[in-house]
Amino acid sequence: MAKRPLLVGNWKMHGDGGDLPTVIAIGEAARRHPAVDVALCLPATLIERAGRVCLGLAIGGQDCHAEPNGAHTGDISAAMLREAGASLVLLGHSERRHDHHENDVLIAAKLRAARAAGLDVMLCVGETAEDHAAGRSAEVVRQQLTRSLAGMGGQGIAIAYEPVWAIGGDRTPDPAEVAAMAGLIRDTVSGVRIVYGGSVTPDNGAALFVDGGVDGFLVGRQSLDAEAFIAILKSIDLATRQISSPS
Template structure:
């Protein structure tokens, strides 16, 4: 099922399953879908592996099913890649672009990330655009400047809250034992909001800002109560209903 995303008042809770899951995981998706039906004031999405998009789309009634990445081109000699038309045809309603793992592992440039967002928009997909800084940038005191520039470089010119969300990933706080404080999150999300307003005008107020740094049931309530946090992008905790459903409830 394709469902229309509403902005900006509604929280958006998105699971990113990364390279996890097969058909045997569909009951987990079913439990998440049931929870979404019971919390209609919250938008819930799950970015599943490409092999599961169609099965997830056929299973879902209340959640947004998404892709984890796309190629900026609509078609061509790009072995192993998936285009926006392909993932939409499979059933995806949105895609993640610019995830920190893709930027680091595949050396994606800001131009490439922007191209992916523009491709998604051309084909009617909503977009979650990820930005964030590594530890050395934060320790150098350049975190806000670097993330601001990253977002400016990646934002499509016609972006608005009807189809775009921005997810902040503090790379230095993911799997390192360090954690972002509520003040850290509030400060960076204020920068993201200011950047969206400066680049997009009034449309920048409608862009939902998600936090994506090791979100768990234990810290979700505090994160979701932080100013300018309109939702969360959840990794490992989205893989089971036991850990993902409490996060939806907090939203």
């Protein structure tokens, strides 16, 4: 059975109160396209305000600590995100894995903490350019999945495949490569929605969605632009309706 499409924007370390009109515009578009689940993962400082001005749009955090509280200056717990109004959290994003040296053991602990606090999780996995060139993509992604999930099932979890070499640039894998990785993920963990992340645009989104075997996208820089993000949303909605009602 086909899963509901899912489109998530990751604002990273961008955005302040002056950007709430963008959140509102995206929320209004999401209500016009109810067949697609839409969420924005925002800086923690915006979560509560975004939830107040944009009912109906899921708001998420971008990371959480593995502990519920403690002497962890500058960190934020899953329970704090939930209290602020978040319903989901990104974990294992490549920028956390590489810039902050997070490993799968730590990500697994964060995932357990997030689920215990009632947050859904989007777990990010993906290989570097070096792994890709060496033909280790499948090995790396399978290892990240099994170690980060650490025996947990797929309840409340979505998987984002984001090849590191495609993030923030102009390179994207072709749909067949994405479809092969989506198949590997489904073989490794059942019952999850799988999204693709890495230089998704309004121009390539439809082909990646239809031919890439994914249930949607995790979008970075394009989610900061309401017009571009909404164009991706429209392409998913149109493709979903065409798939559901073939001519």
